[in-house]
Amino acid sequence: MQVPFLNLSAQYQALKHEILPAVxxxxxxxxxxxxxNVAEFEREFAAYCGTQFAVGVNSGSDALILALRxxxxxxxxxxxxxxxxxxxxxxAIHAVGAKIVFADINRDSFNIDVADVAxxxxxxxKAIIPVHLFGLLSNPQPLLQFVEKKKIHVIEDxxxxxxxxxxxRKAGSFGAVGCFSFYPTKNLGAAGDGGALVTDxxxxxxxxxxxxxxxxxxxxxxxxxxxxSRLDEVQAAILRIKLQRIDAWNNRRRxxxxxxxxxxxxxxxxxxxxxxxxxxxxxxxxxxDRRDELQTHLNSRGVPTIIYYPHPLHLQKVYAxxxxxxxxxxxxxxxxxxxxxxxxxxxxxxxxxxxxIASVREFS
Numbered sequence: 001m002q003v004p005f006l007n008l009s010a011q012y013q014a015l016k017h018e019i020l021p022a023v024x025x026x027x028x029x030x031x032x033x034x035x036x037n038v039a040e041f042e043r044e045f046a047a048y049c050g051t052q053f054a055v056g057v058n059s060g061s062d063a064l065i066l067a068l069r070x071x072x073x074x075x076x077x078x079x080x081x082x083x084x085x086x087x088x089x090x091x092a093i094h095a096v097g098a099k100i101v102f103a104d105i106n107r108d109s110f111n112i113d114v115a116d117v118a119x120x121x122x123x124x125x126k127a128i129i130p131v132h133l134f135g136l137l138s139n140p141q142p143l144l145q146f147v148e149k150k151k152i153h154v155i156e157d158x159x160x161x162x163x164x165x166x167x168x169r170k171a172g173s174f175g176a177v178g179c180f181s182f183y184p185t186k187n188l189g190a191a192g193d194g195g196a197l198v199t200d201x202x203x204x205x206x207x208x209x210x211x212x213x214x215x216x217x218x219x220x221x222x223x224x225x226x227x228x229s230r231l232d233e234v235q236a237a238i239l240r241i242k243l244q245r246i247d248a249w250n251n252r253r254r255x256x257x258x259x260x261x262x263x264x265x266x267x268x269x270x271x272x273x274x275x276x277x278x279x280x281x282x283x284x285x286x287x288x289d290r291r292d293e294l295q296t297h298l299n300s301r302g303v304p305t306i307i308y309y310p311h312p313l314h315l316q317k318v319y320a321x322x323x324x325x326x327x328x329x330x331x332x333x334x335x336x337x338x339x340x341x342x343x344x345x346x347x348x349x350x351x352x353x354x355x356x357i358a359s360v361r362e363f364s
Contacts, residue, residue, distance in 0.1 A: 187246060
């Protein structure tokens, strides 16, 4: 059997009877930028996240940059984030001229370690960008209670966690602003790039709306130094259709995670969790002391894998001049050598899940 690591076409096939007419309607009307679908998607997505406002932009990376810019963070400021994630948060900090400060991660959740964050706070610290990695919204209260006293902004990176909850509240609704990616492989994916920011702050939302379209409120009158970062109408039309299914898709991901966890019980693997509303399993990853051997075995069985993330950010070539070295963030470095994500998407069949389990057990 061949089990694709991802299968985006399967989702499209199930929805094309809705997606194609929606796209055709956009094309027929000829309103391609900041049209009615964008406005409706922003309203629907804000309601879904439990926030007052949503602002559609052209990528999750731009969402992070615009969040920092809207909060007036730049040269002379420190921003703390995790070294164990995709590079977008660090890139955003660099893009606005602030200083990247890394804090290590928790071994169990792979999310940023609040105790290590506390050790790295300075008078220059203006924001923290925690990443709800792989879809897990870790308990936000310790971080929020800590930064409230110090008047430090929390910018949630929710690129992998749309729909995850903590005590009924969803990812993106805890910090000053939440940043989302709709890259096609995400739980809520567009047919290209896309992103959004959510917030309860009216003035911040207005500023974000201006920044994404060259700093204007009225055409040809520029009040801010903005940029071109607009969610387009075609992507918004597709996302509106998919948003109606996101909870069902996330529930299926949890069901697959439960099956994996049960199937791997007793094996020398560290398994992800918890399998509850706090986790939407954008990625299901095990920890193995024999990761590379296991990966080779699974590939031979028709179960391809992709490692997220094989090289923590502080050791990347792009940051070679920053002074970080091996050993600075030991948990992130250890996890990067042992982590192995397995196929995880709602369209996986029970037969395919059983085959992945059998393949892993055969190795172990």
